[in-house]
Amino acid sequence: MGIKVQQIARRFLYNGVTLPxxxxxxxxxxxxxxxxxxxELVSAEIQEGEVANGxxxxxxxxxxxxxx
Numbered sequence: 001m002g003i004k005v006q007q008i009a010r011r012f013l014y015n016g017v018t019l020p021x022x023x024x025x026x027x028x029x030x031x032x033x034x035x036x037x038x039x040e041l042v043s044a045e046i047q048e049g050e051v052a053n054g055x056x057x058x059x060x061x062x063x064x065x066x067x068x
Contacts, residue, residue: 008051014038014060027058034060 012019012030015038022030027046035041040062049057 006054009055011055011057012060013057014041014044015062030058031060 010021010027012021012027012034014034019030019034022033025033027048031041031044031046035044041060043063044060045063047059047061049059
């Protein structure tokens, strides 16, 4: 029995939008890059989903809190 190596693709999701992966960067670095376009991502949390069919969905969720 041999071991099969399969590359896992990442799919980044934010507010119903699929953001392209940036190979070679960690999820936090990808969030930082997209925070220029979506400033609310600066404080967003990262939720990494399970791998299904060779794709891992990573969701950026805005941090919910109170001001003041």
